[in-house]
Amino acid sequence: MNKENLFDTEDILSEGGVRDLFEEVEVGEGEKIVKQGDAGTDLFIVDSGQCVVIDDKGAGRIIDSLDRGDVFGEMAFLGGELRSATVRSNTPCKLLKLSREPFVRFLRKQAVPGTKFLIFLERFMVERLRKADSLRVLISGDQDLSGKRGLQQLRADIRARNTKPLLSADDPILSEICHWIYARNDQVLFREGERTTDLFIIRKGEVVVVDEGAGGFLLGTFGANDAVGEKCFLDGKPRSDTAKVRGNAEILMFTRDTLVELLERDSSMAIGLSLGLGSLLARRLSMANRTLRLLTYEELREKAEVSRLLSEMRKSLRIKTLH
Known part of the structure; x- marks a missing residue:
């Protein structure tokens, strides 16, 4: 096995029996499949029919439609997040349902195909996070966010939940x-535009991530047990932001080749990292969604770029092999 594979x-779905984990479920027209705000860890794929995605907090507005091959429920499946929207069948539907517990059991027995499926889901969430970051930069140019209520509390809530390390640093x-990095203040881990895919796991200290193309707009501050660089680690695209150390820090640099080697030498540790990355991405996407709800951008929807990014953020994950 290599990193490309x-x-x-x-x-x-053709990898190592992943398809066999799904349960077929039939629902009638007009049925609620998941409800916004509810707990749940099931992932769904639309096999036939059509569903609609509804924002109950936005006066019941329909924000997306789901057709054959589309996936929903990935945030709850990966990170245990509450359902971020309601999904209702628009026609009679046949769904494929994957529950988290049997998948985790499969993952522990079939580490490689299970990890590939996790990477597939995580790449989709990365794409939505990229769009969310771009939206925040656009909106910040039109509003003074310094006094926006709730933003500081949201950040505190997310960081308070970030207590479990992705890897045991003492192993x-x-x-x-x-490779361990003992970094000093202002040391750059990666810079916007670079074509690198390293993941950086923070053991001690802080790292700030900024959008240099937007005048140094602060995208986030990350501390112990957190990670930066996960977007490029998963999707291989050029860096969209710059990460710098603030103060002194101890950081573990983790490469794609390292993940392959870890799967071969200690699959349980590799599985823990993959599940941890999924949970981290789910928390960050939840944070992004909640932040955008707090921001007053209704009057900005007519701007073409804002409208495009909002639309692309809502695009659902699609399993191509169902088509």
Whole structure:
């Protein structure tokens, strides 16, 4: 196995029995499949029929439609987040349902195909996070956000939940296959535009991430047990932001090749990292969605770029092999 094979998720349902984990579910027209705000960890794929996605907090506005091959419920499945929207069947539908517990059992027995499926889901969430960051930058140019109520509390809520490390930094295997960085103030981990895919896991200290193309707009401050660089690690695209150390920090640099080697040497640790990344992405996407709801951007919807980004953020994940 090599990193190209691990990150090639084109025919994901044909990998190692993943398709057999799904349960077929039939629903009639007009049925609520998931309800905004409810707990749940099931993931769904539309096999036939059509569903609509509804924002109950936005006066019941329909914000997306789902057709054959579209996936929903990934945030709850990966991170245990409350349902971010209501999904209702618009026609009689046949769905494929995947529950988290049997998937985790499968993952522990079939680490490679299970990890590839996680990477597939996480790449989709990364794409939505990229759009959310771009929206925040656009909106900040039109509003003074310094006094916006609730934003500081949202950030505190997310960071308070970020207490479990992605990896045990003291494990001897990591000393053999990873590179430790003992960084000083203002040291750059990666810069906007670079074509690198390293993941940086913070053990001590803080890292700030900024959008240099937007005049140094602050996208986030990340501390112990958090990670930066996950977007490019998963999707391989050029860096869309710059990460700098604030103060002194201890950081573990983790590469794609390292993940492949870890799967071969200690699959349980690799699985823990993959599940942890999924949970981290779900929290960040939840934070992004809640932040955008707090911002007053209704009057900005007529701007073409804002409208385009909002539309692309709502685009659903699609399993191509169903088509």
